[in-house]
Amino acid sequence: MMKLAVVEAKLLTREPGALFSLLIPLFILVVFGSSIEPGDTVLLPMALAIAVGMVGLYLLPTTLATYRERGILRRLSATPVRPGNMLVVQVLLQLVLAVTACGLLLAVAGTVLGAHLPTGVPSAVLVFLLGTASMFAIGLLIAALAPNGRAANGIGVLLYFPMAYLAGLMQPKDQMPAMVARIGEYTPLGAFGQSMREVWAGAAPSPLLLGVLAGYALVVSIAAATFFRWE
Amino acid sequence: MAVIEVTDLRKSYADLTVLDGVSFSVEEGEIFGILGPNGTGKTTTVECVEGLRRPDGGSIRVLGLDPVKDARKVHELIGVQLQQTQLPENIKVWEALDLYASFYANPRDWRELLEEWGLAGKRDARFGKLSGGQQQRLFIALALVGNPRVAFLDELTTGLDPQARRTTWELVKRVRASGVTVVLVSHFMDEVEELCDRVAVFNRGRVVAVDTPAGLVGGEHRMRFTLMAGDTSGTAGLENLPEVIDVSREGTRVVVTGRGDFATAVTAHLARHHVLVSDLRIDKRTLDDAFAALTGRSFE
Numbered sequence: 001m002m003k004l005a006v007v008e009a010k011l012l013t014r015e016p017g018a019l020f021s022l023l024i025p026l027f028i029l030v031v032f033g034s035s036i037e038p039g040d041t042v043l044l045p046m047a048l049a050i051a052v053g054m055v056g057l058y059l060l061p062t063t064l065a066t067y068r069e070r071g072i073l074r075r076l077s078a079t080p081v082r083p084g085n086m087l088v089v090q091v092l093l094q095l096v097l098a099v100t101a102c103g104l105l106l107a108v109a110g111t112v113l114g115a116h117l118p119t120g121v122p123s124a125v126l127v128f129l130l131g132t133a134s135m136f137a138i139g140l141l142i143a144a145l146a147p148n149g150r151a152a153n154g155i156g157v158l159l160y161f162p163m164a165y166l167a168g169l170m171q172p173k174d175q176m177p178a179m180v181a182r183i184g185e186y187t188p189l190g191a192f193g194q195s196m197r198e199v200w201a202g203a204a205p206s207p208l209l210l211g212v213l214a215g216y217a218l219v220v221s222i223a224a225a226t227f228f229r230w231e
Numbered sequence: 232m233a234v235i236e237v238t239d240l241r242k243s244y245a246d247l248t249v250l251d252g253v254s255f256s257v258e259e260g261e262i263f264g265i266l267g268p269n270g271t272g273k274t275t276t277v278e279c280v281e282g283l284r285r286p287d288g289g290s291i292r293v294l295g296l297d298p299v300k301d302a303r304k305v306h307e308l309i310g311v312q313l314q315q316t317q318l319p320e321n322i323k324v325w326e327a328l329d330l331y332a333s334f335y336a337n338p339r340d341w342r343e344l345l346e347e348w349g350l351a352g353k354r355d356a357r358f359g360k361l362s363g364g365q366q367q368r369l370f371i372a373l374a375l376v377g378n379p380r381v382a383f384l385d386e387l388t389t390g391l392d393p394q395a396r397r398t399t400w401e402l403v404k405r406v407r408a409s410g411v412t413v414v415l416v417s418h419f420m421d422e423v424e425e426l427c428d429r430v431a432v433f434n435r436g437r438v439v440a441v442d443t444p445a446g447l448v449g450g451e452h453r454m455r456f457t458l459m460a461g462d463t464s465g466t467a468g469l470e471n472l473p474e475v476i477d478v479s480r481e482g483t484r485v486v487v488t489g490r491g492d493f494a495t496a497v498t499a500h501l502a503r504h505h506v507l508v509s510d511l512r513i514d515k516r517t518l519d520d521a522f523a524a525l526t527g528r529s530f531e
Contacts, residue, residue, distance in 0.1 A: 003333040007326050014321040071316035078281055078311040079334040079377070080303050 004081070005089045012093055017059050022101050025051035029105055033113040041116050044109045045196030046169050049131070051101040053164065053189050056135025058156040060094045061142035066149030074231045083230055091136060098132055116200060124199045130210055131192030133217035138188060140224035163189040185209070188216045233292075234259050234381055234412050235280060240289035242275055249275050251436040252289070257381075262403065262413040264423040264444075266518075267433030273416050274314060276433070277383055280414075281311055294380060307336060310379035312370045314386050314416075320359035324350055324369060327358065328376055335377035344372045348402065364395040371402065375411070382406060385416040400425055420518040434526040447521040451476065451490055454497060456508040458483040465506030472496045 012018050029047040036043050067073055067086065076083040109115035118124045138159070146152035164170050166184035173181050184190040191212045195205040235257040242250040250272045257263040265273045278284045280291055282298030282305050291298055298305045318327055328341035345351045348368045353361060361369065367387060374382050384403065388396040403426055407413050417423050423430050424444045432440045432447065440447060458466070466485055469478045474493035479486045485508075487497055494513055501508060 003330055007322065007330045010326070011319050011321050067319070070318070071313060072318065074283065075311075075313055075316045075318075078283060078306060078309075078313065079331065080306045080336070081334045 001081075001085055001089070004085060005093070008086075008089050008093055009096075012097065015059075015063075017062065018097055021051065021054045021059055021097060022104060024054065025101060025105055026108060029109060029113070033109065033115065036113070036115065039116045041200040042172075042197060044105065044115050044117075045193060045200050047105050047109070048102050048128075048196060049167065049189060049193040050164070050169055051105060052098050052128075052132050052135050052192070053160060053169075055094050055098040055101065056132065056139040057142070057160045057163075058153065059097070060090065060136060060139035061146065061152040061156055062149055063090060063094075064140070064143035065146045065152035068143075068229070068231065069148040071231070077230060091140075094136070094139075095132065102128065118199045119202060120199055120204070123205050124196075126210070127192070127195040127199055127205050127213075130213040130217065131188075131195065134188040134192065134213045134220065137217045137220035137224060141220050141227070144224045144227040144229070163187055166190050167193045169193060186212055188213065191216075232259050233257065234294055235263075235414070236290075236292040237276070237280065238290045240276060240279060240291065241287045242272075242279065242284065243287060249436055250279075250286070253433075253436070253438050254289075255431045255438055255441050257412060257414060258429075259412055260407070260410065261428040262407050262415055262426050264427030264430035265414065265416045265433060266420070266423045266427075266430050266522075267418065269418055271433040272436040273418075273433050274385060277385060277414065277416050281309060281383060282306065307377065308380050310374035310377050310382045310411075312374040312382075312384045312387055314389075316370070318358040318369075320357065322358050323355050324358070324361070325354045327369065328372060331373050332376045337378050338376055339378045341372075341376055344376055347405075348372045363390055364392075364398070367391060367395075367399065368402070371399075371406070375406065379411060381412045381414060383414045383416070386418070387415075388417075388419065388422060396422070420522075424518055432522060432525055434528075439525045440521075444518060447525075448516050448518060449521065451488060451516055452493070453514045453516075454487045454489065454494055454512070455514075456485055456511040458485065459507040459509050465501065465504045468504075469497060469500060472500060 025047045028050060029043065032043055064087070073083040073086060076086055106117065110117050142152050142155050142159070146155055166180065166187045167190035168176060168181065168184060169189065176184070185194050191209045195209045195213070198205045233256040237256065238254050240250050240253040253272065253276055265277060267273050275284065279286045280293060280298060282302045285299055293305050294308050296305050325341070325345065328344060332338035332341045345354060348371065350365065350368060350372065353365060358366065358369070371384065371387065374384065388399050391399060400422065403413060403415065415423070415426060427444060429441060429443055430447060431438045466478065466480070469475055469487060472493070474491050474496045475487055475489040477488040487493070489497070
């Protein structure tokens with residue numbers, strides 16, 4: 001199990017997608033970060049939501065669906081090791097990647113850009129965990145349903161843009177139709193982004209939105225587990 | 232001792248019957264062939280034996296164990312090379328061997344395998360950069376890294392060029408020589424004839440014969456020739472030769488059926504009686520003929 005984690009970690013570092021998930025949100029942060037006012041509470045939560053969304057919606061499902069397509073999971077089930085170990089290792093590694101991406105964003109924003117960092121650390125961690133759980137659940141569902149790695153990648157992209165739009169990650173929320181913005185708040189990425197913004201503004205995150213995130217995480221992962229095939 | 236015993240194995244998907252009562256047993260130390268055209272249930276059978284599929288009926292014993300109930304124990308004792316399986320593009324050869332070795336309780340030293348299978352020079356190469364033959368050798372090495380008692384090789388020379396196939400055959404013989412029982416799934420007649428001690432011939436979800444390749448071929452050959460002088464009396468004593476089974480004559484054309492080295496006996500007999508012949512041809516029966524005789528259809 002340990003060796004599996006080490007080898008998979010090495011493979012992840014050789015994966016260009018992993019580098020993109022680290023660099024794209026950072027790029028957005030730096031480009032827009034030069035024009036923010038000190039104490040801004042919008043840009044950093046947005047960059048964090050983008051980072052977690054990219055790992056959960058692209059990288060995780062693409063990796064798992066590719067492994068199934070290439071028969072890697074099937075080959076594992078012919079050894080004394082259960083292929084479920086691979087799933088656990090992958091989810092943990094991708095979680096590490098999401099945490100790394102967010103840590104990088106926080107470090108750059110906090111030092112170079114002088115952006116506002118939240119004071120309520122426990123609620124920030126809670127929001128991060130629930131948001132990541134719901135993104136990963138959707139990623140696992142994509143991996144369960146996609147026939148191959150390329151399809152998983154395509155579904156990830158197709159889902160990501162409307163979700164990012166509804167979440168207000170592509171333009172300021174006040175420039176969106178009120179109705180759309182309202183609906184968007186209850187989409188997984190929207191609830192995640194909104195809770196982040198609340199935490200950044202120094203408020204407690206709304207229990208309703210946290211409940212929505214937990215609900216997505218639970219329901220979607222049950223669906224993923226139901227539909228998942230090893231081959 | 233039988234290392235694998237399969238009795239009355241049945242499996243269907245929806246209303247399609249894939250295995251319709253398959254039985255055979257594999258003895259310790261042999262190369263056992265599973266031969267048949269594509270879609271006759273060979274791979275399904277082997278996957279049931281490997282514990283990758285659950286049979287609908289019948290029983291399977293691998294070294295005395297049930298591959299479904301005792302999956303973990305069985306997987307410790309067998310090594311598999313699956314059809315259409317890949318590794319991650321970016322994994323290095325040594326990493327794959329090292330990783331798979333870590334899955335087993337008593338693995339072989341993967342450095343030895345690297346040498347044995349001619350992959351030492353490719354130790355740090357990524358899987359995606361290997362040639363087809365190198366990938367195939369890596370898969371066989373991965374099947375052996377757990378120090379298995381039985382190795383399953385499924386269509387291992389498909390897609391290889393003739394030279395690489397020959398080389399792979401030599402390697403499979405070497406695996407058996409090291410004491411590992413080999414189950415070889417193949418739809419190539421020549422491969423099975425070259426390698427296997429015994430063969431189960433599959434057709435439409437059943438085993439239609441289990442025998443040695445020579446036994447399946449039957450050892451019967453035919454010889455045809457035309458008498459030049461038009462005088463049939465010179466062939467009179469042919470029936471009495473011990474190697475000859477049958478002689479049929481039609482005008483000056485003669486067909487002799489026999490076994491073993493009957494051709495030498497027949498030509499010596501003809502020479503002794505000063506019979507001149509032309510258009511002499513010997514037809515050797517092949518596994519293809521045997522398959523057609525068993526199943527009533529041609530192989531490919």
